[in-house]
Amino acid sequence: MALNPNGYRSSQFGHYYKAWSKRVNPVMHMNHKACDKMYVDYAGKTLSIIDKDTVEIKEVQFFVAILGASQYTYAEASMSQQKEDFVTSVENAMRFFEGTPAAIVPDNLKSAVIKSSRFEPTINETLADLAEHYQTTILPARAYKPRDKSLVEGAVKILYRRIYVNLKETKFFSLEELNQQIWDLLDAHNSRKLTGRPYSRIELFLEDEQQKLSQLPQERFEIKYQSFATVMQNGHVQLSQDKNYYSVPYQYVKKKAKLLYTKSTVEIYHKYNRIAIHPRNYKPYIYTTIPEHLASTHQFVALWSAARFIDWASSIDESVAEYIMQIIESRNHPEQAYKSCLGILNFEKKVGKERLINACKRALDFKIYNFKTIQNILENNLDHIEFEQEPDQELPIHGNIRGKQYYN
Template sequence: MVLEHKPGDKLFIDYAGKPLSYIDRQTGEEVQVQVFVACLPYSDYCFALAVPSQKLEDFIHALGCCLRELGGVPQTLVPDNLKAAVIRANAYEPDLNKALEDFANHYGTSVTLARPRKPQDKSLVENQVKLIYNRVYAKLRKLTFFDLPSLNKAIAQKVREHNQTRMQQKDYCREEKFLADEKQALQPLPQTTFEIKYYREHKVAKNNHIYLGMDKHYYSVPYTYIGMKVKVIYTRSLVKIYHKSNLIATHLRNTKKAGYTTRKEHLCSHHQYYKERSPAYYLQRGYNHSEERYRYLEAVFKQDKYPEQLYKTCDGILNLSRKTNGESFTKACGIALDHGKYSYRFLKQILENRMTEYQEEPQVKSLPTHGNIRGASFYK
């Protein structure tokens, strides 16, 4: 049956059956790669790219490179029933891979799968594969490549020559047909590139974090969702956490094993206070109260002790200040400073014994007796 194709309507997609290869510089071994092939049926314009495998990530990468090379998006993509595209094959309603469906939504297109075991649905791309064997594979067979980029550069050059070769029984080449009639019929490319989304479901732990097994990393969730099931959608760069379709947390992806990515606002007030503890925090609290309390806390931190011990001492001092009259507490800090005692317990004893209520009488100190006395005769 002779099929009539509209410009910018479809993009046929397939893999070449025969792999290409390059030599690894470090190990010297031959690395085989798969060749992704696509063509627009209206102009028969061709695209080819070598990728490490036919896995989902490589398939999506090749498809994105193809659309960028074309400079637009067709109305529908027509891939084979490969595993990267289809979860379950069916002649009428096949189940698409979620990543491919997200890719199509991102680019504003659709996916129309070829019938399983029926390659005649995309015979043009099957023919392109044969032409690739003759015009790309055959011309590269005697060349040696040492990395994938250099191999793809050579493939692109040979494919360009193929697209610029006059077709039989026609007075134009594929590239001329594509540029004249089809390129302007393609939909515009989106402004951002597509990233594959991965989907997981997790239960928020008691420390209000979820564990992403692929990265072996923990990401925080607002503490109000502790114990609830959440949906995690992550890409190469972002981790987004949803609860009943509501976005509740967004993090930059971190691959540090056993690490924690925590946002301050996700913690309860008690945990926020605990994480904010520092000498500057306590000194600011003291300064807001009085000069004596600031000086006393400053003296506490000048002690050569483990910071955690000093934080607990300061917590006790702040607790005392909340329970005590402000004037009495200020006097107590002054008494403790005069005696050079910088501890919660000493300050507490001063307040319990009501030492701040007694006014110390100023003591007049007499000069000590000594023999170094100059009498009136000395000044004669």
């Protein structure tokens, strides 16, 4: 006042400043349509739980969601504001409301908005996936524009008085225990009459808003994580998170692939096109293979099994099937016999069914079970000798035949 003796004093300054601010910065009244928007935010002050094992006090976040028209409110505690916890809380709110609003209005936290913009903010990919799953949209509040989310900020203040104050002195030893207490107090809040009105939030919600919300999808949302890999020569990509492998069509060998995985599925993309989908397998170093993904030669090998070779041999003759069974049983592991079985059965194309049958009968009589035995019988035309005329001797000595004593 010494410098400006004719200036306004504080009361007059406040009066004229208020009149000026109304003139240059008018506040638009927000009309909220039923089921139009759900506003979500976190309270500035946190709650806490006590770890039973370490007795460590852990801070937890206080999440709030409110429907615009009825002001029906949902709240819960979560471990963090990270995208996994944030998306779960948003989904829990929609499940609580038993319907999906036309839009979800979050603040500009990183779990919702990667990059703020007045005209086209970049939505977090996980939140965008949630919106797609629930057939809704994300409309972030403008940065530094608190009036865009004044409804939820007002709800946070009210819940602070009605819920937070009643909890801060109580000790909770789990998130579930804390949330149960929050929901009990929340029921009382939603059932309380609105100021100056003869109805409560839940009454207004049931009468005006519940039936207008879109129907919830049957399946809950699963968060997608991503990984990148190059398709290996064997037609599989590795999911590094679990250290296991998933097949893709063989045409994509050596191509770059993007893996999107949830708790239950693994989707594989190449240049934005999905080329494979598999159920997720958490056991490490396991190959999950769809036979149609393999090249034709690889498909044939992949289908090798003891039962397949025995069935193939049975279609030729019982003696051939018996010989194949003896080969498989004589090995420590069935797969050790597969190439021998394949070589023997392929003789049908080379020498004909009758010669192969006779060769197997003769080899069964010798009780020597390997590919070389059948090969030597056919090369030496021993399959043509009648059994009754056959001299009482074993196979001729040959460098490639180990003899039956080798298998004793």
